[in-house]
Amino acid sequence: MALPDSILIVGGGVFGLSTALSLSERHPTKQITLLEASPTIPNPHGSSVDTSRIIRADYANPAYAALAASAIRKWRATEWGQDGRYTENGLVLVYSDGNRDAEKYTRDSYENVRRLEGDEKVVYLPNKAAVEKSVPRYIAGMNVAGGYLNRGSGWGDAEAGVRYARQMLEEKGRNVTIKHGEVERLIFADGNGERRITGVSLKSSKGTPTIITVDLVILATGAWTPNLIDLRGIAQATGQVLAYIKITDEEQEQLADMPTILSFATGMFIIPPRNNELKIARHAYGYWNPKTVTLPQRKGRETMVVSVPENGVPIPPEGENACRQALREMLPAFANRPFTRTRVCWYTDTPRGDFLISYHPEYSNLFLATGGSGHGYKFFPILGDKIVDALEGKLDPELRQLWQWPEAQHSLTPVVTKDGSRSGAMGLNLMDELAKSRVESPKL
Numbered sequence: 001m002a003l004p005d006s007i008l009i010v011g012g013g014v015f016g017l018s019t020a021l022s023l024s025e026r027h028p029t030k031q032i033t034l035l036e037a038s039p040t041i042p043n044p045h046g047s048s049v050d051t052s053r054i055i056r057a058d059y060a061n062p063a064y065a066a067l068a069a070s071a072i073r074k075w076r077a078t079e080w081g082q083d084g085r086y087t088e089n090g091l092v093l094v095y096s097d098g099n100r101d102a103e104k105y106t107r108d109s110y111e112n113v114r115r116l117e118g119d120e121k122v123v124y125l126p127n128k129a130a131v132e133k134s135v136p137r138y139i140a141g142m143n144v145a146g147g148y149l150n151r152g153s154g155w156g157d158a159e160a161g162v163r164y165a166r167q168m169l170e171e172k173g174r175n176v177t178i179k180h181g182e183v184e185r186l187i188f189a190d191g192n193g194e195r196r197i198t199g200v201s202l203k204s205s206k207g208t209p210t211i212i213t214v215d216l217v218i219l220a221t222g223a224w225t226p227n228l229i230d231l232r233g234i235a236q237a238t239g240q241v242l243a244y245i246k247i248t249d250e251e252q253e254q255l256a257d258m259p260t261i262l263s264f265a266t267g268m269f270i271i272p273p274r275n276n277e278l279k280i281a282r283h284a285y286g287y288w289n290p291k292t293v294t295l296p297q298r299k300g301r302e303t304m305v306v307s308v309p310e311n312g313v314p315i316p317p318e319g320e321n322a323c324r325q326a327l328r329e330m331l332p333a334f335a336n337r338p339f340t341r342t343r344v345c346w347y348t349d350t351p352r353g354d355f356l357i358s359y360h361p362e363y364s365n366l367f368l369a370t371g372g373s374g375h376g377y378k379f380f381p382i383l384g385d386k387i388v389d390a391l392e393g394k395l396d397p398e399l400r401q402l403w404q405w406p407e408a409q410h411s412l413t414p415v416v417t418k419d420g421s422r423s424g425a426m427g428l429n430l431m432d433e434l435a436k437s438r439v440e441s442p443k444l
């Protein structure tokens, strides 16, 4: 499929930057603009930016396992993984007694990754004693029935990765212009039996909005995408908790080479610290944050309720308790250490945890590259090529099937990601949970 001359990519995270890098390499004569709402790339509030992200081929779905393995080859052997952007420290996945879904995910993932990495690197841990022997420091108080260790997994410095991609784009993307500005709305046009986007209108403080006219719009706007196009039942912002503690030089040295641990019992995970900062986080169903917004595709004042990211809020007490409890179980020495900062970070969740990389079914020149569902970072070095394959209509059938626009009708209920890897309670409302802290704090 031939691509038009002018292409606008909205969003400067993993999905947008990787698309821009690949498009500029494969289509050096096109006029490409990358537009980011934040004044900086890396955007400190973007999902792609953090101290660390797990880089693993440990997936129950063999298609993601194989894709992640090809990304890991790039993290290991190319500039992508240099200068501390990739560290191969191993990953331990554990499940608890009676959690059948988690046990199945772990076993399927083990089989997939063992085929990819081999028996030397991937070791099944059939019971608590075996897990304890493998990672004695971590599991003192944990409810663990078994799991496995994959020495071939690692983690990435996610802020450094985004900075590196932007630098590469500035150096090599001669046909790419990076601009800063926030798209307020897409400009829809119906005519000659075809629905199209003619451009985007940017938010302006001066009253007159700036319009960018363009042939093709690629929305790589992560958890903010449902504000721009109706994605009810297809993709949704869900908030996930992160907490950080300061550790001493000695503690940093002790923990630096530990494998990452992810407990499917609770969704809690700990990635080894860097620069004397230890992060604890939860991979869960997450919080939803419903707001009423104008329905983008309709003229007039029709509205819809969608979950939107909220930046700069503390984590609710429910999330803080989960982090404390996990520290008590995994690293009890740190259980009472104060959190120096916390963050609610936003996944763009889809019902099965699959990305959404597809043309819009109604607007022929609107393409979506989003739906990261809490696992997109690791694919950074190869994702752009897959997105451009999809733009050109050449994506491998297996991935096309996973990432295409869903055929099912929109459901107006919140998206709950059922990919077998999530934990925690379903249906938590961020503002309700935060309000609990306001009511409860005077009693303390």
Ligand SMILES: Cc1cc2nc3c(=O)[nH]c(=O)nc-3n(C[C@H](O)[C@H](O)[C@H](O)COP(=O)(O)OP(=O)(O)OC[C@H]3O[C@@H](n4cnc5c(N)ncnc54)[C@H](O)[C@@H]3O)c2cc1C
Binding pocket: 010, 011, 012, 013, 014, 015, 016, 035, 036, 037, 038, 043, 045, 046, 047, 048, 049, 052, 053, 054, 055, 181, 182, 183, 184, 220, 221, 222, 223, 224, 225, 228, 240, 241, 242, 281, 345, 346, 347, 348, 369, 370, 371, 372, 373, 374, 375, 376, 377, 378, 379
């Ligand atoms: C807490 C957490 C932990 C995670 N852990 C892992 C992990 O361990 N391993 C892994 O592989 N993945 C992980 N992920 C997932 C991964 O980080 C994401 O899938 C990926 O970074 C998403 O990239 P993105 O480009 O879609 O989103 P973003 O990085 O959020 O980028 C979207 C950009 O679009 C911009 N934007 C939005 N709206 C507009 C607008 N209207 N106009 C202009 N610009 C706009 C935003 O400012 C933003 O910078 C995690 C994610 C989170 C939140």
